[in-house]
Amino acid sequence: MSVEPAHTWINDHSKKPRVVILGVPKRETVVAALERLRPAIAEHAEIIAEDLDFSYDFSKAKPDLVIVLGGDGSILQTARQMGAQQSPVLGINCGRLGFLAALSPDDFLNVWPEVSRGGFKVVDHLMLQTSLIRGGRVISEQLALNEAAVLGGPPYRILDIDLYADGALATRYRCDGLIVATPIGSTAHNLSAGGPILRRQLQAIVISPISPHTLTYRPLVDSADTVLELTVTEPNESTSIVVDGRILSRLLPGDRVRIERAEQTFQMLAVSGHDDYRALRDKLGWGGSVPVKRSSL
Template sequence: MSEFNRIGLVGRAGSDRALGTLKRLINYLQGAGLEVVLEEETARSLSVPDLEVSNNDTLGKTCDLVIVVGGDGSLLGAARSLCRHKVPLLGVNRGRLGFLTDISPNDIEARVEEVLAGKYIMETRFLLDSSVVRQGALVGTGEALNDVVIHPGRFIRMIELELYIDGQFVYSLRSDGLIISTPTGSTAYALSGGGPIMHPKLDAIVIVPMNPHTLSSRPIVVDGNSEIRIVVGEHNRAYPHVTCDGQSHVVTNPGDQILINKKPHKLHLIHPLNHNFYETCRSKLGWGSHLGE
């Protein structure tokens, strides 16, 4: 008997390709005699009768496994909603890049069958919590699997920040912003900003300045348990935004403090047995293959 008997499904809303794959997945899972539960927004898009529908909280509490059909953005959203429940996530790629959603829809039945039979790799990924404090009062929070980004908002303006790590002053910075990334996010926005690729098993955070005024301001990698504090400069003309995974955002004022640290809840991510991080980098980032091939 499979350890996964009650399967939650989350799909990318508005994507015909994702919805088609979801219907195929529902037929397979029901044919295998498993309980299928649809996330409520997915259910509204899918219009499949006679299936149980739940919100994210209930999905996380009652399911043994949640399968996300969509792109990496879909899995990022599911991770933020479900990580506190420790339910494992499995991603089916119906997006573009697919660093996190690594099952191809072409062989979905075979790969899901292997997972249900216990043939899979389980790994954990940590998330970040962020909060904005103004004159001692909390004014906004967010969480991110990829990154927390401090940026000037709609208008491109240089912003001034002070960076502290574990209470120690690191530097003052004039730049277009700052990216604070997990290893999971190191192949996303942080990479385009010149940050290093970090293996997902690393317990580390990378801090990447965006177009810094001083070229000596380079990305730095710190311990994953670091307490990061960023003070928004008093003389900023811009009101920097704090954005988590490109979704939730808080607008700061000069003098505000942005606090970032590791979230206590981790994402449990399932991969097929043939998953290989370096092969994923080769295929997604266009790295060279073996010499002579």
């Protein structure tokens, strides 16, 4: 599997980069961080918008960089808000986990002068295009940064989900739901469902059944270029296709969900000293050994 190379995010070093600042609405830590960081950002960049309610229209003016104040949920919302107009993102953690928003406010102040000069690289991450097909036409679609999932909902009963890969039937799952995750999303819902962790730059997807009704159904890693289609034989009253934690649509009998590589990629600045393995250790408590209590006998 290939790994996409990093590239610089700013072309004209003679001009200040144009920056949009996004943040979680009505959160004290975000407001405090913005007040603290605004002078430093303005010293090295042109702030074209400050948006603390996620309403900025990226189709009107595309910035050189988007600075996100918040946590991983804010990063997902930013990707959704940018839609087809993806710009490089730098996340500042004002939340709890901060797996994607890796920088603390102090870290940001230390690296910002270098970042504003284009000193950091930006890495393209896989996104998925999720389309709901009903009656032979696409009625709804959404970009996914983490995952697209078919989830059951009440009344709770097992689902029969047919999976097609590049037009051919792969298998029928009997399970409570099915997750198709990107490498970035492999540490989210997929991980909780027992799926594997992928390095973020891999061009691959993970297909993970939720509570499958057989021991033979295991999570599967496939190429990001595979086009998947999902159908639910008898959906429940609230069976839905959920994209990055938000319901795209309820599923009806005969609906098809198509999941494929999106034309857009999520562009994230690579932060020096913050790699995938460090994130696993620091954020998810991934360790190389298990503490052992030794007997005094």
